[in-house]
Amino acid sequence: xxxxxxxxxxxxxxxxxxxxxxxxxxxxxxxxxxxxxxxxxxxxxxxxxxxxxxxxxxxxxxxxxxxxxxxxxxxxxxxxxxxxxxxxxxxxxxxxxxxxxxxxxxxxxxxxxxxxxxxxxxxxxxxxxxxxxxxxxxxxxxxxxxxxxxxxxxxxxxxxxxxxxxxxxxxxxxxxxxxxxxxxxxxxxxxxxxxxxxxx
Amino acid sequence: xxxxxxxxxxxxxxxxxxxxxxxxxxxxxxxxxxxxxxxxxxxxxxxxxxxxxxxxxxxxxxxxxxxxxxxxxxxxxxxxxxxxxxxxxxxxxxxxxxxxxxxxxxxxxxxxxxxxxxxxxxxxxxxxxxxxxxxxxxxxxxxxxxxxxxxxxxxxxxxxxxxxxxxxxxxxxxxxxxxxxxxxxxxxxxxxxxxxxxxxxxxxxxxxxxxxxxxxxxxxxx
Numbered sequence: 001x002x003x004x005x006x007x008x009x010x011x012x013x014x015x016x017x018x019x020x021x022x023x024x025x026x027x028x029x030x031x032x033x034x035x036x037x038x039x040x041x042x043x044x045x046x047x048x049x050x051x052x053x054x055x056x057x058x059x060x061x062x063x064x065x066x067x068x069x070x071x072x073x074x075x076x077x078x079x080x081x082x083x084x085x086x087x088x089x090x091x092x093x094x095x096x097x098x099x100x101x102x103x104x105x106x107x108x109x110x111x112x113x114x115x116x117x118x119x120x121x122x123x124x125x126x127x128x129x130x131x132x133x134x135x136x137x138x139x140x141x142x143x144x145x146x147x148x149x150x151x152x153x154x155x156x157x158x159x160x161x162x163x164x165x166x167x168x169x170x171x172x173x174x175x176x177x178x179x180x181x182x183x184x185x186x187x188x189x190x191x192x193x194x195x196x197x198x199x200x
Numbered sequence: 201x202x203x204x205x206x207x208x209x210x211x212x213x214x215x216x217x218x219x220x221x222x223x224x225x226x227x228x229x230x231x232x233x234x235x236x237x238x239x240x241x242x243x244x245x246x247x248x249x250x251x252x253x254x255x256x257x258x259x260x261x262x263x264x265x266x267x268x269x270x271x272x273x274x275x276x277x278x279x280x281x282x283x284x285x286x287x288x289x290x291x292x293x294x295x296x297x298x299x300x301x302x303x304x305x306x307x308x309x310x311x312x313x314x315x316x317x318x319x320x321x322x323x324x325x326x327x328x329x330x331x332x333x334x335x336x337x338x339x340x341x342x343x344x345x346x347x348x349x350x351x352x353x354x355x356x357x358x359x360x361x362x363x364x365x366x367x368x369x370x371x372x373x374x375x376x377x378x379x380x381x382x383x384x385x386x387x388x389x390x391x392x393x394x395x396x397x398x399x400x401x402x403x404x405x406x407x408x409x410x411x412x413x414x415x416x417x418x419x420x421x422x
Contacts (some may be wrong), residue, residue, distance in 0.1 A: 027395055061346065121286065121290045121369055122347055122349075122385075123347040123348045143347065144346055144347035145346070145347075161347075161386065162348075162385065162387050162390060163386050163390060166390045167391065167394075170252055170391075171252055171256040171257055171387060
């Protein structure tokens with residue numbers, strides 16, 4: 001369990017240009033995500049040594065923050081893809097059907113997810129999730145590095161921590177949110193939806 | 201006791217919800233002027249950061265606060281009032297915190313970074329062992345904020361001591377009287393220091409306005 005490593009980016013650091021800059025991708029992946037992994041390992045090592053509930057409880061915040069950071073960013077890199085790649089197109093299929101059914105259209109989904117993500121007060125993430133209880137897709141925002149938990153399954157995550165966009169978009173989060181849709185990996189999102197929809 | 205927080209804003213007229221007649225236009229909050237030029241904190245905090253931080257981020261909190269208070273004045277039910285609480289806390293806190301922040305910074309050439317001899321310095325040494333210890337502790341706790349927030353040196357009216365407190369997001373400091381605030385939102389340092397928070401936290405000590413801190417302490421400790 002403590003053998004976490006930084007997952008390789010599925011594309012070059014400059015592959016999401018001009019929508020997400022090479023500089024951001026490099027720092028975001030090699031510094032921020034790496035830091036969550038390092039701290040997660042440290043926290044879990046301490047947890048393994050903890051002898052009492054009080055000590056374990058004291059470590060919960062570090063595990064949640066760094067574990068969540070590792071989970072979220074691992075999902076994030078995979079739900080991005082170079083613009084104009086096949087994966088960045090929403091094709092006919094279960095994901096498109098679900099989006100049209102639950103949001104009316106892809107444009108509506110973008111507008112709603114962007115509005116919710118822009119409105120996050122502080123650091124956090126905007127998510128398109130699948131709700132296993134209702135069988136519907138929904139929008140969810142979470143603070144800091146809180147991970148998506150059952151009954152929700154993450155389909156598309158958008159990082160709205162300032163480090164995700166500030167070097168390029170400064171304070172104008174809405175511009176980043178508009179741009180990122182050019183590099184969303186709908187293929188990966190559909191894979192996640194199909195997996196989540198399976199009746200076990 | 202919380203005069204500092206209150207005085208940091210121009211207090212709008214009190215208003216009641218439910219059964220209130222249409223409220224007269226509340227006095228709007230405005231962005232306070234920076235007490236120095238945008239480039240005056242160089243090289244410790246860049247001109248680019250100061251410009252964006254003051255004229256964009258803080259301005260947005262002011263605008264958001266005015267809008268939230270306008271809606272608040274029109275609210276006719278408890279439910280509506282409660283629904284507005286988050287916007288008032290976030291934008292009001294943002295306005296309070298940044299108003300305090302600009303004043304507890306000062307150009308290095310004009311005394312920024314220098315602690316005057318006196319009651320405040322003595323209290324720092326009494327409560328932290330040394331000024332160096334104090335800086336180290338504030339930096340450590342501020343760097344450890346998970347997400348966005350602030351690190352504070354605060355005066356506790358209960359214990360009558362100086363203590364370090366952190367707050368999340370734009371929550372204002374209300375358990376203590378704010379003496380020194382350090383913004384650890386990424387927008388406060390990222391353009392210059394990127395992910396290396398400790399470098400920002402070491403640099404900012406060169407532009408902390410200890411004269412203002414001492415004044416706040418003297419007011420608080422009365």
